[in-house]
Amino acid sequence: MKDLVADARTRVSTVSPADAMSAAGEGALILDVREPAELESNGRVAGALNVPRGILETRADESMPTAEASLVAQKSGGTVHVLCASGGRAALAADTLRGMGYEATIIEGGIQGWISAGLPVEG
Template sequence: MNKSMKDLVADARSRVDGIAPADAHRAMAQGDVILDVRETAELKSDGAIEGAIHIPRGLVEAQADPETGKANEALAAKRDGTGRVHVLCASGARAALAADSLRQMGYDTAVIEGGLAGWKDAGLPLRA
């Protein structure tokens, strides 16, 4: 049976937790990380979260795997269970797919509900 993107996202969402933007913001202050999987152009046009790790969705697995030699150190450091990775995109679809992949790689993950729009609606800060 062929699956649509909507099916793939729903399947991924069934395996990962969601988290409210304000809770993710508080968790970041306690040592968790926020991973923004939007494209660079989206960061420039829509804003970026101060202190978040930015890795476009297509590069997440390569930069999360310490064995590739291309790992993002701040992200890979969370693979040992020392904190959670809260994943964000514009609406939540890419974040769900990335969070599920990271979960399969051994990370503790959650999707930030509502994506960047939810972050903004919660009145949380963005980098200028």
């Protein structure tokens, strides 16, 4: 796992939580790839789209009936800032999205980095 995450990080850039929040106000998408139970126990970023890492490809592929419209819309010129608990799943997800033709970054520090930066969470 560590090697896969390290490899993915060589291809995907990071963004600070504050910069991701600012970009979201300008049309970027914050994508949270944690499991729903994690959002309930650790909070969620307001306005973020939750698509668990395990089903990301089915939601990011516009040819699939399960495609998520708000995610697919970013493919034509928006940026997807990916968040998880600490950064590992986000790195893998952002790299997958990049391979699918998206502009994607990793939010530094995951949800804990978001909270440490003093940014708001719900729940």
